[in-house]
Amino acid sequence: MKADRDRMPKHVAIIMDGNGRWAKSKGVPRLMGHRAGMEAMKRIVDYSDKLGIKYLTVYAFSTENWKRSVEEVSGIFKLLVTFVNRDLRELIDNNVKVKVLGDYSAIPDDSRKALEKTLKDTERNTGLQFNIALNYGGRDEITRSTQRIAKMAAEGRINPEDVTEETIGKYLWTGAEYADAPDPELIIRTSGEVRLSNFLLWQGAYSEIVISDVLWPDFDEEEYERCIAEYQSRDRRFGGR
Ligand code: IPE
Ligand code: IPE
Ligand code: MG
Numbered sequence: 001m002k003a004d005r006d007r008m009p010k011h012v013a014i015i016m017d018g019n020g021r022w023a024k025s026k027g028v029p030r031l032m033g034h035r036a037g038m039e040a041m042k043r044i045v046d047y048s049d050k051l052g053i054k055y056l057t058v059y060a061f062s063t064e065n066w067k068r069s070v071e072e073v074s075g076i077f078k079l080l081v082t083f084v085n086r087d088l089r090e091l092i093d094n095n096v097k098v099k100v101l102g103d104y105s106a107i108p109d110d111s112r113k114a115l116e117k118t119l120k121d122t123e124r125n126t127g128l129q130f131n132i133a134l135n136y137g138g139r140d141e142i143t144r145s146t147q148r149i150a151k152m153a154a155e156g157r158i159n160p161e162d163v164t165e166e167t168i169g170k171y172l173w174t175g176a177e178y179a180d181a182p183d184p185e186l187i188i189r190t191s192g193e194v195r196l197s198n199f200l201l202w203q204g205a206y207s208e209i210v211i212s213d214v215l216w217p218d219f220d221e222e223e224y225e226r227c228i229a230e231y232q233s234r235d236r237r238f239g240g241r
Contacts, residue, residue: 003051003228009185011055012048012228013207015199016041018191018215025215031075036217038083047221049094049128051228055181056130057101057174059199063137077111080134084118091118095127099181101173102136131179138201145171174203183207186231188224190216208234 016037023033041058048056061076084098091098098118105112115134148171152158158167174181183203187196192213196204210227212219 001226001229003225004232005052007232008052009228009231010053011057011182011184011186012053013057013059013184013187013200013204014044015059015187015189015193015197016216016219017189017193017197019217021191022215022217030072031079033217034072034076034079038079040217040219042083042087043220044224045091045096045128045130046094047224048130049096054129055184056128057133057181057184057200058131059133059136059197061102061134061136062198063102063135063140064198074108077108080132081111081114084114088118088121091122091130092125095125096122097125097127097129098122099129099131099179101131101133101141101179103140104134106135129179129181131174131181133173133199136173136199138196138198140198141172142168142202145169145175169202172202174200185236186210186228188212188227190214190219206236206238208236 019033019037020030021033022036023030026032041060044058045056060080065076066073100115100119104115107115145168149158149163149167153160153163170176173179174183183205184200184207186209187200187204187207188210189195190212192211194211196209200207208231210230212223212227214223
C-alpha cells in the first residue's frame with residue numbers, strides 16, 4: 001500500500017519497539033536485536049527523506065530505560081555511536097540535520113562526544129531534521145519547562161498570568177529554543193504495543209497513533225508506507241465536528 005505523496009505528514013514520530021522480542025524469536029542476545037534495530041532506523045531515516053517528510057523523531061532511549069541491565073544500557077549507547085560514526089558522512093551528504101531530544105549529558109562520555117560532533121557537523125543542513133529522543137521522557141521535559149518558567153517568574157521576568165501553552169511548549173526539547181519542530185501529525189509504535197510510554201505527551205495531544213505489529217528490526221519501507229497510508233485515511237477533527 002502506497003502513501004499519497006501529496007498528503008505527507010510534516011512530522012512523523014516513531015516508538016521503535018520490539019528489539020528484545022525480535023532477538024528472542026531468533027534465539028540471539030538482546031543486543032543483536034538492538035543492532036538490527038539500528039539498521040532499521042537507518043532505513044527509515046533514508047526513506048523519510050525520500051518521502052519528503054520534514055521531521056522524523058525516533059524514541060531511542062527513555063528516562064525509564066535506565067532500569068535495564070548495565071550491559072544492555074551501555075550496549076545500546078555503543079551501537080548508537082557506531083551508527084552515528086559510520087553514517088555521519090552520509091547524513092551530511094544527504095543534508096540531514098540531527099538533533100537530540102533529551103538530556104544526553106547523562107550518557108557515557110564517548111557516546112556523548114560522538115553525538116556532539118554529529119550535532120555540530122550537521123547543524124547547518126537544511127533537509128530532513130532527524131530528532132533522536134535519548135534519555136527522553138515526556139514528563140521530564142514538562143517538568144524542566146515548568147522549572148524554567150517558575151524561575152523566570154520568581155525573578156520577576158514573567159507574570160504568571162502571561163504563561164501560555166506557547167510558553168510551556170517553547171521550553172520543551174521540541175520548542176523554539178532547541179529542536180524547533182512542529183507537533184507530530186503521526187506517532188507510529190511498532191511491535192503491537194498500544195501505549196505511549198512517556199513519549200511526546202505534550203506534543204502528541206492531537207497526533208494520530210498508528211500501531212504496527214511488526215517488530216522494529218523488521219520494520220521496512222513497505223510497512224512504513226502502510227502506516228502513513230493508515231494515517232492518511234483518518235478523519236482528523238481536533239475537537240470540532
Ligand atoms: C526497543 O526495543 C528499544 C529500546 C527500548 C531501547 P525493546 O528492547 O523494548 O524490545 P522489547 O520490547 O523487549 O521486545
Ligand atoms: C519505549 O519502549 C521506549 C523506547 C522505544 C525507547 P519500552 O519497551 O521501554 O516501553 P514499555 O516498557 O514497553 O512501556
Ligand atoms: Mg519494549
